[in-house]
Amino acid sequence: MKTLRLTIDGVTVTAREGMSVLEAALEAGIYIPHLCHHPDLKPVGVCRLCLVEIAGRGMTISCKTPVEEGMVVKTESPDIELARRVAVELLIVNHHADCLSCAKDGACKLQEIARYVGIEEERLQRLRRTTRSLPVDSSNPFFLRDPNRCVLCGICVRTCEEIVGASAIDYAFRGYATVISTLGNRPIVQSRCESCGECVARCPVGALVPRQERNPAREVRSVCAYCGVGCGLYLGVRGNQVVRVRGAAESPVNRGRLCVKGRYGHGYIGHPERLTTPLIKRDGRFVEASWDEALDLVAARLAGYRGDQFAALTSARCTNEENYLLQKFTRAVMGTHNIDHCARL
Amino acid sequence: MTGLVTSFGSGAMTNSIADIVRGARGFFVIGSNTTEQHPVIGMGIREAVKQRGAGLIVADPRRIPLTRLATIHLQHRAGSDIALLNALMNVLITEELYDKAFVGERTEGFAELQAAVATYTPEATADITGVPPALVRQAARLMADLRPLALLYAMGITQHTTGHQNVLACANLQMLLGNLGVPGGGVNPLRGQNNVQGACDMGGLPNYYTGYQLVASQEARRKFEAAWGVTLGSTPGLTVVEMLKEAEEGRIRAMYILGENPMVSDPDVNHVRRGLERLDFLVVQDVFLTETAKLADVVLPGVALAEKSGTLTNTERRVQLVSPAVSPPGQARQDWEIICDLAKRLQKEVPQGLFAGWNYRSPAEIMEEIAALTPSYGGVRHERLGAEGLQWPCPDLDHPGTPILHVGRFPRGLGRFVPVDWLPPAEQPDEEYPLVLTTGRVLYHYHTGSLTRRVPGLMELYPEGRVEVHPDDALKLGIADGGVVRVSSRRGSVTARAEVTQRTQPGLVFMTFHFAESAANVLTIAALDPVAKIPEYKACSVRIEPVA
Ligand code: SF4
Ligand code: SF4
Ligand code: SF4
Ligand code: SF4
Ligand code: FES
Numbered sequence: 105m106k107t108l109r110l111t112i113d114g115v116t117v118t119a120r121e122g123m124s125v126l127e128a129a130l131e132a133g134i135y136i137p138h139l140c141h142h143p144d145l146k147p148v149g150v151c152r153l154c155l156v157e158i159a160g161r162g163m164t165i166s167c168k169t170p171v172e173e174g175m176v177v178k179t180e181s182p183d184i185e186l187a188r189r190v191a192v193e194l195l196i197v198n199h200h201a202d203c204l205s206c207a208k209d210g211a212c213k214l215q216e217i218a219r220y221v222g223i224e225e226e227r228l229q230r231l232r233r234t235t236r237s238l239p240v241d242s243s244n245p246f247f248l249r250d251p252n253r254c255v256l257c258g259i260c261v262r263t264c265e266e267i268v269g270a271s272a273i274d275y276a277f278r279g280y281a282t283v284i285s286t287l288g289n290r291p292i293v294q295s296r297c298e299s300c301g302e303c304v305a306r307c308p309v310g311a312l313v314p315r316q317e318r319n320p321a322r323e324v325r326s327v328c329a330y331c332g333v334g335c336g337l338y339l340g341v342r343g344n345q346v347v348r349v350r351g352a353a354e355s356p357v358n359r360g361r362l363c364v365k366g367r368y369g370h371g372y373i374g375h376p377e378r379l380t381t382p383l384i385k386r387d388g389r390f391v392e393a394s395w396d397e398a399l400d401l402v403a404a405r406l407a408g409y410r411g412d413q414f415a416a417l418t419s420a421r422c423t424n425e426e427n428y429l430l431q432k433f434t435r436a437v438m439g440t441h442n443i444d445h446c447a448r449l
Numbered sequence: 450m451t452g453l454v455t456s457f458g459s460g461a462m463t464n465s466i467a468d469i470v471r472g473a474r475g476f477f478v479i480g481s482n483t484t485e486q487h488p489v490i491g492m493g494i495r496e497a498v499k500q501r502g503a504g505l506i507v508a509d510p511r512r513i514p515l516t517r518l519a520t521i522h523l524q525h526r527a528g529s530d531i532a533l534l535n536a537l538m539n540v541l542i543t544e545e546l547y548d549k550a551f552v553g554e555r556t557e558g559f560a561e562l563q564a565a566v567a568t569y570t571p572e573a574t575a576d577i578t579g580v581p582p583a584l585v586r587q588a589a590r591l592m593a594d595l596r597p598l599a600l601l602y603a604m605g606i607t608q609h610t611t612g613h614q615n616v617l618a619c620a621n622l623q624m625l626l627g628n629l630g631v632p633g634g635g636v637n638p639l640r641g642q643n644n645v646q647g648a649c650d651m652g653g654l655p656n657y658y659t660g661y662q663l664v665a666s667q668e669a670r671r672k673f674e675a676a677w678g679v680t681l682g683s684t685p686g687l688t689v690v691e692m693l694k695e696a697e698e699g700r701i702r703a704m705y706i707l708g709e710n711p712m713v714s715d716p717d718v719n720h721v722r723r724g725l726e727r728l729d730f731l732v733v734q735d736v737f738l739t740e741t742a743k744l745a746d747v748v749l750p751g752v753a754l755a756e757k758s759g760t761l762t763n764t765e766r767r768v769q770l771v772s773p774a775v776s777p778p779g780q781a782r783q784d785w786e787i788i789c790d791l792a793k794r795l796q797k798e799v800p801q802g803l804f805a806g807w808n809y810r811s812p813a814e815i816m817e818e819i820a821a822l823t824p825s826y827g828g829v830r831h832e833r834l835g836a837e838g839l840q841w842p843c844p845d846l847d848h849p850g851t852p853i854l855h856v857g858r859f860p861r862g863l864g865r866f867v868p869v870d871w872l873p874p875a876e877q878p879d880e881e882y883p884l885v886l887t888t889g890r891v892l893y894h895y896h897t898g899s900l901t902r903r904v905p906g907l908m909e910l911y912p913e914g915r916v917e918v919h920p921d922d923a924l925k926l927g928i929a930d931g932g933v934v935r936v937s938s939r940r941g942s943v944t945a946r947a948e949v950t951q952r953t954q955p956g957l958v959f960m961t962f963h964f965a966e967s968a969a970n971v972l973t974i975a976a977l978d979p980v981a982k983i984p985e986y987k988a989c990s991v992r993i994e995p996v997a
Contacts (some may be wrong), residue, residue, distance in 0.1 A: 109540060128453075154914040158450065160574075160981070163997040169604060182895055193539055203678075212571065212695060237503065238872060243582070245905065245906030245907075245909045246906050249922030256661065265499070266496065266499070267492065268492050268495070269491075269492055269495025269496055269498075269499055269518075270495075270557065282531040284887060293910070298484075298892060299910060300488070300492075311848065324755075324772060324773075325771075325773070325836070326754070326755065326771045326774060327643070327754075327761055327763075327769045327771050329643055329754040329755070330642075330643055331487055331488075331641065331642065331643060332487065332639060332640030332641055332642060332643055332644075332645055332646060332763055332764035333466070333489050333490055333639075333644055333763060334762075334765075334769055335489050336769070336836070339755055339774040341774050341775055341777075344776055345775065346755055346774060346775060347954050349602050352835070352836070354836045355837070356465075356466075356467050356837050357466055357467075357489075357763060357765070357767065361489050362489065363486075363492075363892070364488070364907070364910075365893065365901065365907070366894075368904070368907070369901055369904050369907055369968075370738075370755070370904075371903060371905065371906075372737075372753070372903040372904060373524055373753050373755050373756075373775065373906040374775070374778065375737075375754055375903045376697035377737055377738070377755075377903065377916030378750070378778045378781065378884075379735065379736060379737060379738060379742075379748060379750035379751075379779075379781060380750060380778050380779025380780060380781055381750060381779055381780045382747065382749050382750060383738075383747065383748040384746070384747050385746050385747070389930060390738075390748065393747075395780065395790075398747055398749060398793060399787075399790055400792055400794065401747060402732050402747050402749075402791060403794035405730045405746075406705070406730070406732075406791075406795060407827055408703075409561065409729070409730065410706075411703050412686075412700075412701075413697070413701060413702040413703060414701070414702075414703050414704070414705075415686070415687060415692040415695075415701045415703075415705075416702070416704065416705040416706070416707070417689060417692075417705070417706045417707065417711065418648055418651075418653035419644075419648065419653075419707045419709050420641070420642035420643070420644050420645040420709075421643065421644060421709075421754070422644065422645075422648070422707060422708050422751075422784055422786075423647070423754075423757065423760055423761060423784075424644070424650065424651050424759065424760045424761065424762060424768070424816070424819065425759045425760065425773070425785055425812040425815040425816060425819070426707070426759065426784045426785050426788065426821050427644070427647060427648045427651035427653045428651040428659065428815060428818070429785055429788045429792075429815065430705075430707055430788055431651060431652040431659075432656075432677065432792075433788055433791070433792050434705075435673070435677075435679075436673075436677040436678075436679045436681075436805075437795050437796050438795075439679070439682075440686055441655050441656070441664050441681075441685055441686030442655060442687045442692060442693065443652075443686060444653065444655050444686075444687070444688050445645070445649075445653045445709060446689055446710070446711050448831075
């Protein structure tokens with residue numbers, strides 16, 4: 105791909121053809137406020153926060169302007185500051201900004217922008233309308249939708265359309281009344297939504313937040329335990345508990361995407377019904393046993409059934425190494441080829 | 450899998466997920482409810498269709514969600530796949546739309562195929578498939594236009610008594626269209642559970658050692674005899690359905706079941722129970738006390754995927770590494786250690802052989818043994834797997850893996866057209882059991898439900914098994930949407946809530962198999978595909994009636 109050079113605030117930056125000015129700046133470590141831009145999605149230019157001045161062209165939004173050779177870009181000027189401030193203030197006056205009780209606090213793009221732009225509290229109070237209060241949609245067991253914190257960036261809509269392809273949500277109503285809504289404004293659980301959480305993973309603010317999730321202390325790269333797609337993911341762990349899962353963007357299998365089972369189906373891992381000790385059936389009831397007791401018993405009993413009186417079922421849920429060992433055990437130790445698994449499919 | 454071995458000499462998904470979703474100009478999805486069974490691949494198909502205008506042809510007896518986006522939906526009757534596929538090929542040949550260069554250079558047996566499908570005109574097969582002939586012609590022409598076209602199938606193709614034949618027909622179609630060995634094409638079976646591919650690759654099959662080395666082959670037998678220091682038989686063992694039958698008849702007397710739940714997953718569950726109960730001794734190693742574990746004499750607590758280290762092979766042959774994220778509860782132990790401990794107890798003396806012992810230090814060391822004995826895994830080592838894994842065949846340490854199979858050449862040399870004839874499903878509807886039942890999965894659950902049913906949110910989204918009934922049948926039978934019905938087959942009956950929906954077609958009912966208390970597999974039939982030995986889950990005859 106062709107590379108180009110441009111200058112941003114006097115810094116020479118190399119970019120690839122087809123990139124936007126915003127992407128080129130972000131890649132070069134130059135911050136430009138932005139809200140509706142997301143690297144996975146097509147640009148739409150609705151938030152008007154990413155304003156820049158381009159020599160010979162004037163003020164424009166950088167997320168929809170492709171880079172050109174020799175372009176001279178400025179990210180600060182009195183005009184930009186004024187226009188940007190108006191755009192941010194408009195977002196904030198309608199916003200239920202109770203950051204301390206918000207799940208997104210600290211990772212919120214709106215906070216980041218407000219801080220960068222420098223919003224004066226006094227001016228805000230003067231501007232603040234009687235904030236409308238819309239009902240929170242808590243119909244989905246895995247995430248909440250709080251329209252009062254939505255900045256209408258459309259990232260969720262585009263995610264659901266472009267990435268997931270479910271098209272469960274869209275803009276509805278006009279002007280001041282605009283909200284993101286399902287068809288017929290029904291609770292999300294009654295829509296076409298597949299609960300994949302891809303929109304939740306991309307929402308820049310606290311309008312789409314996972315329920316019952318806590319921040320992990322560390323992450324471990326793994327693979328989904330469910331279907332044969334084998335999506336790459338990170339298990340977020342806190343103490344000895346998996347508390348959150350996110351898709352691995354670098355996996356060529358899923359490029360960061362997950363379905364509902366991969367993202368939210370981890371509750372079985374530390375489930376109280378997990379087996380924690382060997383069990384031996386005595387008089388029709390299971391009693392707890394030590395490993396030595398259990399394995400001695402199994403070995404003693406299996407010794408009497410070597411050859412074709414024995415059969416083993418190995419597991420499409422276990423690892424390759426475990427499957428290899430069980431077939432080696434069946435063939436080499438028990439002396440039979442009676443080995444299969446339940447999912448020859 | 451056996452079908453693709455016959456056609457190409459190797460049986461697995463020929464292409465990679467990435468090249469299909471990015472490169473295919475068209476998709477032919479048959480017998481796969483992709484958005485629910487393999488959701489992330491389903492997302493990829495929808496993205497290709499919506500964002501870059503790829504074509505989509507769906508063949509499915511039900512109006513599955515993908516049909517909403519399809520250019521053409523061929524709603525053929527359950528069990529008529531071969532008639533449909535042959536009709537498509539008939540059109541491609543008679544209208545000379547097939548890839549003559551590919552057929553000429555890379556295949557053999559075209560004349561036989563041509564002769565075999567000659568009578569399968571769209572008109573002649575319409576009675577069997579229920580698909581209007583004009584639509585079949587339109588679909589065939591579209592397929593010829595949309596190259597490369599990726600063919601995807603799942604259990605809807607394999608879970609029939611004619612599953613092996615169905616796969617051959619899919620392979621025939623793709624060879625005819627020249628869609629093999631190219632990005633965006635291929636014959637792509639989507640595997641159900643996360644490591645089915647690996648379980649097969651590792652020789653978890655009665656007729657194969659690792660990497661599809663035949664039990665019946667003298668060369669393979671000698672190799673494993675030398676490695677393990679034992680004498681091995683050359684006759685394949687029993688498949689799961691055969692095992693359970695032999696158990697019921699008292700010939701199999703002890704079983705070891707690792708992480709499987711045939712009491713929910715297998716056909717004709719009542720028969721499975723009788724088999725397992727008749728055993729002298731049953732050991733189950735699992736993470737939960739499943740319906741199957743309850744029947745065991747000894748239950749051994751293994752660990753969950755998040756607690757272990759090792760590799761899994763996904764549907765596109767990609768070997769991926771996992772590392773433990775959390776520690777297992779109580780005294781649950783690593784599954785590999787349990788098996789080694791048991792082997793050492795049973796093998797008092799270690800035989801002579803390079804890989805005869807059971808003293809592994811880690812799963813990574815087990816993989817070294819696998820690599821040494823398995824040509825297609827020859828270059829696989831844990832330390833090579835990184836973020837992207839490796840796709841087999843990966844014969845040596847310098848090999849980068851193989852994203853697309855059959856580029857330029859098939860393992861058997863030329864691709865072989867094996868013509869197949871349509872046969873009716875093993876069980877036909879009659880007066881007593883007038884409806885056809887087909888089974889499958891839903892988005893929110895997985896296999897026997899032993900994991901997903903323990904996630905409250907998933908249960909909230911899909912709390913119980915349902916029976917989908919077409920409005921026409923519902924009206925005739927007096928079934929209300931949401932009402933409780935009894936579904937009966939020759940093997941048993943279950944009750945479940947009915948969902949009256951246009952998703953299915955008249956005469957066809959659909960059930961999920963994730964739920965033990967309304968286990969669809971009480972009803973299904975253990976009749977086997979004679980070659981692949983996959984049971985017929987996808988079509989059996991039932992009767993359905995409202996329960997007051
Ligand atoms: S969305 Fe951001 S700005 Fe709004 S309350 Fe939450 S953290 Fe604060
Ligand atoms: S819910 Fe989030 S992603 Fe969607 S429009 Fe609102 S702020 Fe943007
Ligand atoms: S959870 Fe997934 S399907 Fe549902 S609205 Fe969000 S992106 Fe769309
Ligand atoms: S995240 Fe969904 S699609 Fe991916 S492997 Fe898991 S179950 Fe399959
Ligand atoms: S990021 Fe450019 S307009 Fe929103």
